[in-house]
Amino acid sequence: MTVSTASRALNRPELVRDETRQRVEQAARLLGYVPNKMARAVVTGRSDTIVFVIPDLSLGLFHTVAAAAQQEARRRKLDLLVADSMGNADREAGLVEGARGYAEGIILLWPQADFEPQPGDPPVVSIGRQVRGAHAVLLDQTHVLEQQLVHLRRLGHERILYADGLESYGAARERRRVAERLAADAPFELSEQFEMTFEGGVALADSLDPSITAVIAFIDNQALGIIQRLAERGIRVPDDVSVIGNNDVMWARMANPAITTLHTPYEAMGRAAVSLLLDTEPADRGAQIVETFRSELVVRGSTAPPRRTDPEVTR
Amino acid sequence: MTVSTASRALNRPELVRDETRQRVEQAARLLGYVPNKMARAVVTGRSDTIVFVIPDLSLGLFHTVAAAAQQEARRRKLDLLVADSMGNADREAGLVEGARGYAEGIILLWPQADFEPQPGDPPVVSIGRQVRGAHAVLLDQTHVLEQQLVHLRRLGHERILYADGLESYGAARERRRVAERLAADAPFELSEQFEMTFEGGVALADSLDPSITAVIAFIDNQALGIIQRLAERGIRVPDDVSVIGNNDVMWARMANPAITTLHTPYEAMGRAAVSLLLDTEPADRGAQIVETFRSELVVRGSTAPPRRTDPEVTR
DNA sequence: CTGAAAGCGCTTACAG
DNA sequence: CTGAAAGCGCTTACAG
CATH class of the missing domain: 3.40.50.2300 (Response regulator)
Known part of the structure; x- marks a missing residue:
């Protein structure tokens, strides 16, 4: 009995006698034999x-x-x-x-x-x-932003803010290029840069221009931050402001209101x-x-038609 | 120049002449040499x-x-x-x-x-x-449940429901044993078994006994489900019912209300x-x-003292 | 069906 | 400091 036979018994049992195979298997079990993957990989490539x-x-x-x-x-x-x-x-x-x-x-x-x-x-x-x-x-990042815009505009929003992400992230730079291109056709606001996090959303909400009726968050976590901070300021989502997210993270549907967002495949x-x-x-x-x-729009509770604007009343 | 020398130049450069090392390095670069990790592992162990x-x-x-x-x-x-x-x-x-x-x-x-x-x-x-x-x-699962109970009882809750998890999960079985032991000392309710998910929380909320003033969710996602379904039923958290979670997932603090929970280290x-x-x-x-x-209690917005109970009014 | 031999790509004593 | 040799644990033609 040589290692060749043992190797064959373990890897290509059809090449050995049944009895041989059994002897090898038993011995392997008794000795606690663990094949060395590395060695195998070296020879098999x-x-x-x-x-x-x-x-x-x-x-x-x-x-x-x-x-x-x-x-x-x-x-x-x-x-x-x-x-x-x-x-x-x-x-x-x-x-x-x-x-x-x-x-x-x-x-x-x-x-x-x-x-x-x-x-x-x-x-x-x-x-x-x-x-x-x-x-x-x-x-398709263009499609993401297009879908977000279409959804909000269909609802009747005209003053839409796109939340720009941090310069240092490639994804943010890419999306900004898309945003600038699309804004040339039909204008919307481009925010200053915010962290693409819950905290970034909180910061954005703090500086939100009252004329804005809908916000496109960079990702869902940011949307959650926006919604939470707005709530603290007495501004209700979606009644006063609509917020749309991106990615559809697991907890987007668990939020209150559940986030309208784009589901990334x-x-x-x-x-x-x-x-x-x-x-x-x-x-x-x-x-x-x-x-x-392409991402797919998932409509949930954080977007709605804009409140009828009354220029006399500022929030 | 042999492979031995090349190997040394690459792995233990202090053993070869500077010039040799440089020649080896250059050759390696030119040839796009990638050391085979497997082979090395076979010999070094x-x-x-x-x-x-x-x-x-x-x-x-x-x-x-x-x-x-x-x-x-x-x-x-x-x-x-x-x-x-x-x-x-x-x-x-x-x-x-x-x-x-x-x-x-x-x-x-x-x-x-x-x-x-x-x-x-x-x-x-x-x-x-x-x-x-x-x-x-x-x-320490006992400590988890103890902390949850202590927190709720300090707030004044007496009718507490512990959300039991699915039998098939080891963690759920372990926690149930703990729950049964602790309930022997100071009683609280043990629910039927629910999925430890958002959906499980929704289901639990649907069958919630009106006399319960506080719920211990199995995990945070379940807590979110409970809160959302209760809200849909017009029952407010924490005003009408307190809900405490477990694990402190990233989105627990993003919820509305933010979840009081135990932070798992x-x-x-x-x-x-x-x-x-x-x-x-x-x-x-x-x-x-x-x-x-041991987990640590994180008090947020989903727990509060129980509403003064008025036996005349049932929800 | 099995054994003896060569070889996978590497490292490391052992001589020089 | 470098080379020739042995060996890590495996697989796989090649003979028998």
């Missing part, structure tokens, strides 16, 4: 592992994408491991660097830094932002990334593929 | 990787623990990769099985199934539930798990260590 780099697990936002990607990977008999860059570009680069040595594919979620593909890299797919040498799964995007990674030629040899997803 | 098995990433609850553990691991120059068992015990077992072959340590978060330690396993630490052959980081627990994994003798040789953490 396959680790069957995808590394999914996420910008911030503690945000409670992106884990949905990771969970969906994970399921899809699982369906295809691959492991997907999530690594958190903690919002730090250097750490992100470090994770990619680390994954190079063993991952069979890398998925980058809203990468902070520009990814520089190296020869010999495993295939890379980027979500949310296009980077060189990688297929991309994108979100995070699950679909996560699955698409895995599929792009596994089913297509890597982007470094051949064309870059871009798959774009 | 170290992968510097911790696998963190999480029951459900999409819950938006546990990722905090993972994020904290990740940071702590990072501080110690180890990688921490998160694997999602998707609430499935079989898959959980599969992940542990898979990690055996390469992880240098495994952290199990609220494991679904009983973990059976095998000889040759990497050290394991369990969070939330004690399992054999592993150190444990636990949460998830971050501290995540860090403790890493430390237990790395700084102590594995549990299979020697004593099992148990570190227990």
